[in-house]
Amino acid sequence: MSKTPSTLFDKVWDSHVVRHIADGPDVFFIDRHFIHEVTSPVAFLGLESRHLNVLYPERTFATADHNTPTINQDQPVKDPLSANQLKALETNSARYGISHWGLGNPKNGIVHVVGPENGITLPGMTIVCGDSHTSTHGAFGAIAFGIGTSEVEMVLSSQCIMQPKPKKMLIRVNGTLGKGVTPKDAILYIIAKLTAAGATGYFVEYAGDVFEQMSMEGRMTVCNMSIEMGARGGMIAPDQITFDYIKGKDKAPKGEAWDKALAYWKTLKTDEGSTFDVEHVFDAADIEPMITFGTNPGMGIGISQHIPVSHETGSGKASFEKSLNYMGFHEDDAMLGKKVDYVFIGSCTNGRIEDFRAFASIIKGRKKADHVTAWIVPGSHIVEQQIKDEGILDILTAAGFQLRQPGCSACLAMNDDKIPAGKYAVSTSNRNFEGRQGPGARTMLASPLVAAAAAVTGVVTDPRSLL
Amino acid sequence: MAYDKFEILTSTAVPLPIENVDTDQIIPARFLKATERKGFGDNLFRDWRYNSDDSPKQDFILNNPIYKGRILVGGKNFGSGSSREHAAWAIYDYGFRCVVSSFFADIFKGNSINVGLLPVQVTPAFLDKIFKAIEADPDTQLEVNLSEQKITLLATGESESFEINGYKKENLRNGYDDIDYLQSMKQEIVEFAAQSPY
Numbered sequence: 001m002s003k004t005p006s007t008l009f010d011k012v013w014d015s016h017v018v019r020h021i022a023d024g025p026d027v028f029f030i031d032r033h034f035i036h037e038v039t040s041p042v043a044f045l046g047l048e049s050r051h052l053n054v055l056y057p058e059r060t061f062a063t064a065d066h067n068t069p070t071i072n073q074d075q076p077v078k079d080p081l082s083a084n085q086l087k088a089l090e091t092n093s094a095r096y097g098i099s100h101w102g103l104g105n106p107k108n109g110i111v112h113v114v115g116p117e118n119g120i121t122l123p124g125m126t127i128v129c130g131d132s133h134t135s136t137h138g139a140f141g142a143i144a145f146g147i148g149t150s151e152v153e154m155v156l157s158s159q160c161i162m163q164p165k166p167k168k169m170l171i172r173v174n175g176t177l178g179k180g181v182t183p184k185d186a187i188l189y190i191i192a193k194l195t196a197a198g199a200t201g202y203f204v205e206y207a208g209d210v211f212e213q214m215s216m217e218g219r220m221t222v223c224n225m226s227i228e229m230g231a232r233g234g235m236i237a238p239d240q241i242t243f244d245y246i247k248g249k250d251k252a253p254k255g256e257a258w259d260k261a262l263a264y265w266k267t268l269k270t271d272e273g274s275t276f277d278v279e280h281v282f283d284a285a286d287i288e289p290m291i292t293f294g295t296n297p298g299m300g301i302g303i304s305q306h307i308p309v310s311h312e313t314g315s316g317k318a319s320f321e322k323s324l325n326y327m328g329f330h331e332d333d334a335m336l337g338k339k340v341d342y343v344f345i346g347s348c349t350n351g352r353i354e355d356f357r358a359f360a361s362i363i364k365g366r367k368k369a370d371h372v373t374a375w376i377v378p379g380s381h382i383v384e385q386q387i388k389d390e391g392i393l394d395i396l397t398a399a400g401f402q403l404r405q406p407g408c409s410a411c412l413a414m415n416d417d418k419i420p421a422g423k424y425a426v427s428t429s430n431r432n433f434e435g436r437q438g439p440g441a442r443t444m445l446a447s448p449l450v451a452a453a454a455a456v457t458g459v460v461t462d463p464r465s466l467l
Numbered sequence: 468m469a470y471d472k473f474e475i476l477t478s479t480a481v482p483l484p485i486e487n488v489d490t491d492q493i494i495p496a497r498f499l500k501a502t503e504r505k506g507f508g509d510n511l512f513r514d515w516r517y518n519s520d521d522s523p524k525q526d527f528i529l530n531n532p533i534y535k536g537r538i539l540v541g542g543k544n545f546g547s548g549s550s551r552e553h554a555a556w557a558i559y560d561y562g563f564r565c566v567v568s569s570f571f572a573d574i575f576k577g578n579s580i581n582v583g584l585l586p587v588q589v590t591p592a593f594l595d596k597i598f599k600a601i602e603a604d605p606d607t608q609l610e611v612n613l614s615e616q617k618i619t620l621l622a623t624g625e626s627e628s629f630e631i632n633g634y635k636k637e638n639l640r641n642g643y644d645d646i647d648y649l650q651s652m653k654q655e656i657v658e659f660a661a662q663s664p665y
């Protein structure tokens with residue numbers, strides 16, 4: 001009997017539907033749930049007030065990351081509100097028997113970095129977390145997306161959420177990325193083409209040569225930013241690169257269980273002849289190092305280009321002008337040569353070892369620009385250790401940089417790492433919204449290479465000229 | 468979190484004709500440090516509403532007493548960005564029960580319904596009509612009828628229908644939520660979990 005062809009997304013989604021409600025959402029089973037200090041306390045309060053228990057504590061993992069300091073982590077957290085949330089995470093985890101990697105734990109780090117590096121994230125899983133960049137885990141062929149606090153409460157109490165099935169979008173990028181063009185540039189390019197709302201209502205599958213050749217770190221960077229074009233999430237079919245990455249990881253299946261899992265994972269791909277609601281095809285040769293000039297991630301251009309002149313009218317025009325005003329930029333300005341005050345490398349978008357290798361490749365033999373403040377923040381303690389072991393720390397130190405301790409840091413500036421009002425930051429994180437990196441902060445999103453080039457020259461610089 | 472039942476809402480509206488209003492603007496991250504769901508309304512649109520010395524910005528719409536009501540009308544792609552449910556809480560706690568826009572970000576839309584805030588998606592043309600009507604007369608009344616899935620500009624009678632799935636609609640009308648539903652099917656979930664490969 002021939003089966004109707006189905007997509008990777010359909011295979012994983014359909015195998016997790018506990019019940020389909022007519023004219024309503026699916027009751028959707030969740031394999032792995034990550035929680036952190038910011039979006040979980042109110043969910044636990046909800047459980048308590050309804051007298052509910054955590055149904056499967058072994059499926060939930062807690063890590064502290066959003067408001068943790070990136071220096072002196074061995075000392076008590078100074079901000080009382082942050083300390084309070086961290087304490088709540090610890091107490092709630094202990095009370096319900098949830099594994100907790102708090103500050104100081106060698107496994108601690110940003111939730112979307114520690115999940116994959118410890119083998120918690122596996123192909124074919126459904127994964128949620130009260131953080132929109134949960135889409136990162138889609139790099140493994142998992143369905144992963146961010147949820148709200150009410151949904152955190154649902155998963156804790158029933159291991160399910162209620163979700164209508166999203167529509168399907170295929171994004172194919174053919175060819176090979178040029179020298180100095182990174183996965184971050186590929187995704188910033190796609191978002192610029194599709195706009196910040198262009199994939200709303202869809203779940204994306206990324207396919208084509210570019211993603212097939214990409215490392216797991218790169219795939220995570222790409223899937224991470226799916227949400228920035230409005231998509232629920234993004235995923236990439238697992239392949240040998242995926243399996244090699246997972247093998248031997250702490251919580252990955254071993255022995256016979258590994259063989260069984262592998263056989264299943266190999267079936268997780270989009271069948272020949274299956275259809276998507278929308279398809280987009282791009283050519284890798286058209287992508288250059290990218291940078292954003294505005295206040296949403298869709299406002300990105302190739303680094304050698306000029307800020308576009310808006311042809312919109314009405315509120316579209318007003319929003320564009322508001323955005324440029326906030327940034328202190330003008331239509332038709334060149335991006336190259338713009339002054340940079342801060343450089344941030346880190347976050348769940350670009351806080352993995354490959355990102356620091358890329359950063360170091362430009363820093364090596366050069367010096368930090370005097371007026372630039374640089375925050376170099378590994379995504380986890382494991383990444384921090386790799387930075388030390390691989391000699392990257394020595395390169396950073398020789399160039400006048402310091403390495404900080406892991407956490408979300410300036411990605412959302414809930415700790416002390418805030419870009420001051422009016423200052424310009426080149427940031428490897430994922431959001432350039434007004435005030436995202438501190439009230440009044442002006443963010444230009446870019447790759448680790450562009451960040452490194454800015455850090456040593458003090459202005460927006462094409463990294464290809466330094467490679 | 469229990470919320471009030473929603474049936475018919477008749478109210479004036481507060482216009483915010485800006486596109487891509489993201490959840491970082493609705494409630495900046497530094498206000499996410501609470502461990503209780505209290506007081507978020509005070510910090511709704513904090514940085515648009517107040518100067519850094521906490522004095523109100525006179526030109527922001529929420530500081531203009533002629534605009535009030537329980538309906539917030541926003542530009543296209545409302546609620547984009549971070550998944551923080553706090554954004555929906557802030558809008559709800561401030562006193563709004565309904566947000567109207569021509570387009571909503573997915574997660575925000577889901578979060579809103581979960582906390583009892585009704586997102587009403589209208590066509591760009593109708594949104595424009597609403598903005599113009601409020602501009603001409605800040606006392607313009609809107610009626611949002613959930614069971615008929617209809618939004619009406621009462622002065623002219625112009626109306627448009629909006630979508631919401633039957634399940635969510637019943638929840639809002641009865642003031643109960645997904646957690647109640649999921650608890651009622653616990654046995655089915657446990658059986659499902661037993662055969663999961665993970």
Ligand code: SF4
Nearest residue numbers: 133347348408411412
């Ligand atoms: S690094 Fe930024 S985007 Fe990633 S989990 Fe932390 S706050 Fe969210």
